[in-house]
Structures are given as C-alpha cells and as structure tokens.
Amino acid sequence: MPELPEVETTRRGIAPHICGKHLRDVIIRDARLRWPVDLELASFIKGKKLIAVERRAKYLLLRFHNGTVLWHLGMSGNLRIVDSRSEIKKHDHIDFVFNKNCILRFHDPRRFGCVLWDAGDIAENPLIKHLGPEPLADAFNADYLFTRSRRSSKPVKTWIMDGKIVVGVGNIYANEALFSSAIHPLRKANKLSKKQCDILVDEIKKVLSHAIKQGGTTLRDFVGGDGKPGYFAQSLKVYGRGGQACVTCHKPLKESHLGQRTTVYCTSCQK
DNA sequence: CAGCGCCCCTGCCCGC
C-alpha cells in the first residue's frame, strides 16, 4: 500500500489531531509485527506530550521529549484517528490513546509494518542513518543523481527504488516516473545520460507531488488518516496496465518482473 | 562492497 505519498497523506491526516496532546495509553493487541513491538513501550511514553509528527522516507516519526516512535506502515498498514466507540476490527494491532475521542489506530493485515522506540538521536538510528535524500528536497537533483549513477550497473528501475540513492520511490511511482521520463526500466544506471538524469529527477518530483495532492494511491484499501481513499489511481499511466494500450503511442504495454517486482513499460516510448 | 534473491504475512483473484 503505502509509498511516500501515502505515508505523507497519513502524516498530514493524523498530525492535526494528535500534535500537542498527551498520550494516555498504549494498547498492543498483537506485538508480532516485522520486529516484535516492545511491550515496555507504554512505560516510555505514557503521559508524555507528542511534540511533532514528522516523516523520513516512509517512516513516520512521532517525537516526544524523551525519544521517538518510528512507525512504518509496511505493505498493508494504515493509521487512522478513531474514537472509543469505533469497533475494533481484525488486524487492528495497536492503539495510541490520546483521549476517548482521539485514538490513533494501526491496522496492518500482513504485519510487515513496525513500531520501534528510539530514545537517542533519530538521525543515528541504523534504519535512518544510511538513507539517501528525500525526493522532494533540493539535495535530490540532476547533478547528484548523475554522479551517483556512474557507480552502478543496476537496471535503473531497481536502482531508483534503492533507498540509499533516494527514498520513497516505490514500485508504483518508479514505473510511472520512468514512463514519464521515456527511460527504459532495464537501462543500466551508469548508461543514463545527464539529460536523462535531469528528466528523471523532474518526473520523480512531479509524480510524487501530484500523488500527494491527490491523497495518495488507493489500490485496494488504502485510506489516509481521515479514513478517505486516495485518488491517484486514476492517474496511473502504466502501473497495473500491462497489455493495455500505451497512452502515448497506443501499442500494448509490456509487463515483466525485475527483482521480484512487476514492471510495466512501453517498449516503443521508453529507451 | 555491490548486487541479487529470499523472506516475513494475510488477503484476494483466478483457474480448475
């Protein structure tokens, strides 16, 4: 489910409801996430004020004075604001209770998400420390991408999805950005021209910011913090359209697998 | 170290 636009949509949806509030309780119904949730979590943050909800890559960072909760939605997770009358559904694993009208509820069928406590400097956390730049930041630019690309013989699609190069570009948006850039997904990173890096940076920024404006992409059951779906799915030009006509040249789009991920592209438009 | 597969897990869709 969540790529960067979906995580950002979630952040914007939940932050106004919980920032500045004191956390009253932590309810862990199922601790078996990607890494087991620390059952002592409540003892660190119960009664503490939530200072800010930030995002780094696809991690949501809930900042408290004494540390940070790192929250990853994995492949199928979502966070919603609910009240105490809301029915608890299957896979509603964790609640952060601020008050009876304000509960942050985590739902994650596949349990690929994680909730971790870090009492130290979050920038030094091993999951965060080695990440590349944010795609929408100025540090992610054509000069940077071209320089980095010289050192990799990976197919550009695999490469651009590597969080050490740039964070937040998942499978959907990698496919979309490469199509918009007219770059073949199998082209080796070190064979990209400077001009192509320029275009690719631009298209990644465009597709991600457009998706954020649309509230993310809802394929099955993604909902933002307000429980509403995203509307970017209707803007997808290649993802999920294998065999269908290319929107530009009308030839059938090719679908194949690259690093266990479905890859869709136009053999005619993308070089 | 770079690159590549594997795997965590449940749900859903398709074909038989």
Place this chain on the structure above:
DNA sequence: TGCGGGCAGGGGCGCT
C-alpha cells in the same frame, strides 16, 4: 462453492 497457486504497494538480511 472449494481449493491451490500466484501475486500484492516494502525492505532488511544473508549470501555470492
């Protein structure tokens, strides 16, 4: 209808 197989938006990890 029931069941098996394949696939799904992520990403850390272990191996070569």
